[in-house]
Amino acid sequence: MKKILTISVLVLSLLLVSIPLIRANVMWQQPAEILYATTIILDAGHGGKDGGASSRDGLVERDLVLSITKMIEESLRLQGFNVVMIRCDDQDLASDYATNRKREDLNRRVEIINTTENAIAVSIHANAINNARWRGAQTFYDPKFLENKELATHIMDAMQANIGEFTREQRPISNIFILRNSKIPTALVEVGFLSNPDEARLLACEEYQQLMAYAIFEGILSFIEFMGLDEPILEVGD
Numbered sequence: 001m002k003k004i005l006t007i008s009v010l011v012l013s014l015l016l017v018s019i020p021l022i023r024a025n026v027m028w029q030q031p032a033e034i035l036y037a038t039t040i041i042l043d044a045g046h047g048g049k050d051g052g053a054s055s056r057d058g059l060v061e062r063d064l065v066l067s068i069t070k071m072i073e074e075s076l077r078l079q080g081f082n083v084v085m086i087r088c089d090d091q092d093l094a095s096d097y098a099t100n101r102k103r104e105d106l107n108r109r110v111e112i113i114n115t116t117e118n119a120i121a122v123s124i125h126a127n128a129i130n131n132a133r134w135r136g137a138q139t140f141y142d143p144k145f146l147e148n149k150e151l152a153t154h155i156m157d158a159m160q161a162n163i164g165e166f167t168r169e170q171r172p173i174s175n176i177f178i179l180r181n182s183k184i185p186t187a188l189v190e191v192g193f194l195s196n197p198d199e200a201r202l203l204a205c206e207e208y209q210q211l212m213a214y215a216i217f218e219g220i221l222s223f224i225e226f227m228g229l230d231e232p233i234l235e236v237g238d
């Protein structure tokens, strides 16, 4: 009798001990979708009638940057971040009756950026120039806020670490509409030169797009951690 009681107490105490673990495990398997207070706004440049740059082989900036941006979005969502996509399909943000399509499109993008709370923004583009030799991914920032430089630098560092030779240096720039008018930490990424045939071929590969997306994702996470913006919004367990 005494032995059974001892075993019962042992089983009971084991059960009690294991309850929080089981509960924690359930919570772990069913995480809330959004774990962090910081929202990441991803701006795939151009869209619809505005194709942006293009390669000799017909790769268009509009399509390339949307593909890469969707890959970054997926990684950020899996990580537990709220993501705002400025565009998810092949259209710009101007209305059908816009008199100045480009201006209305850019104004709308800036409006989304400046009306989203607790956010940072990354705009994704691809470059082209009248010289086939230029190549390399690069980040740009408006020097008006130190945070802009930090964000551009963290993404640039992650691209150099993951992609290596096809990269350049982060650079301040003051005449880019979105960067100049954004009131939150914002950087612009040029994923490479479509005017360079080698780089355009690389950018057309899904594997290279994945690598580029991963590097940008890693740079964003690194910036968020560096700035202490990784405060969780959920208490796990009790």
Ligand SMILES: [Zn+2]
Residues within 6 Å of the ligand: 045, 046, 052, 053, 061, 125, 126
């Ligand atoms: Zn562009």
